[in-house]
Amino acid sequence: MASEGQKAVSESPLRLAIEALHGRARALSEYYSVYRSGAGPRARGRRHQRVRELRHDIVRLQAWTWYLSVADRRPWWWRALHRLSGVFGRDRREQAGRRRHRRAGIQRLSSFSVVDRAYVAQMEDFQGRLLTLQLAQQSRPDPRRAACQQRLEDAVRRLAEHRRCLAENAGRVAVICWALARVLRVRGWLGLDRGEPCVVDS
């Protein structure tokens, strides 16, 4: 099942976006471990708040990953959610950056920003690789390295395209993340798998 899920992901045109989301969720999980252990930067009173923010961001990333990873198969619940998010997300105004969450009293990123930052982080990771390659290429030219460089540049362009699509559908992202994050939480409470949502199916 897992290998089928992974295969589906690797063949999907959304593969890059899904990889970016997985990578960002992994990175945030590292920060989560650091803050939970109390080893993070020592800002008084911020630790628990940061832990909650990170937990919330991670589950929204997992929710959007889940949505994208089944987009090729379009199960019934995906089609229903897609339609509903189009209706309810149409007039939502999502802004980049942090905003104060009324009930929790903490600063939270919008779902759009959480996902957008995942794409940006992946783009910058690729650009870091590009710089490393370009530097090596100048001292010792290698055609294999040039091919790799080309692939990375294509990947950066495709991620920029994903970012543009995301910005056009910011309201939809908010509704989908809100709904699927709750499903993932319930799955977590019931002890069902929530670590790899891309292999969870209808």
Added chain:
Amino acid sequence: MNASSHDPDTRLPVVFTLADLKQQLPGDEQAAMALALRWLESGQVRQVAPPRPVFIRLGSGETPAEADLCLALRRAFPSLVVVGGSALWRQGISHERDAVLDCAVSEPVERCPLPGVRLHQRPAGWLDVVSRTGGLHGHLHEVPLLSAEMAVADAARFTDVWVPDRDHLDWRTLSAERITAAQDAMNSL
């Protein structure tokens, strides 16, 4: 910011990311990349841990200040912890000073070309186990240090970090019970 400048811009901090550089050149990603490449070629800027997009301003052959080094490493690796003889020396347990700063990280490390530091990869969950068993003690420029007992147990478990000879350690300040508990925790990984 003058994009044609050959010197790293002084408006950027000593440690900066590609995102910081892009903010200085809004809307022109290619210019930011070209500028970063030019600085890397000149040797005035180095990538902290290629390919991670974190940079440090550094003259060629120059060893960065410890505070800058710690900041650069923290930005590249959130799970950074000082381990081995470096942790023991900074807690006054070792009479022998470390030659390089030994640090452990849970993220994959390809290489770290910065002078004065050596990175060691630890398995996922290592930091969780260490913190749950009270294995962190104090900070070095905001980077947590392993407690003395955990530093000894970690060095024994992974055998990849430098620790001073037994004669150079102040055993009176080490608790045998806590070392056993730390060893049990390390063996659970």
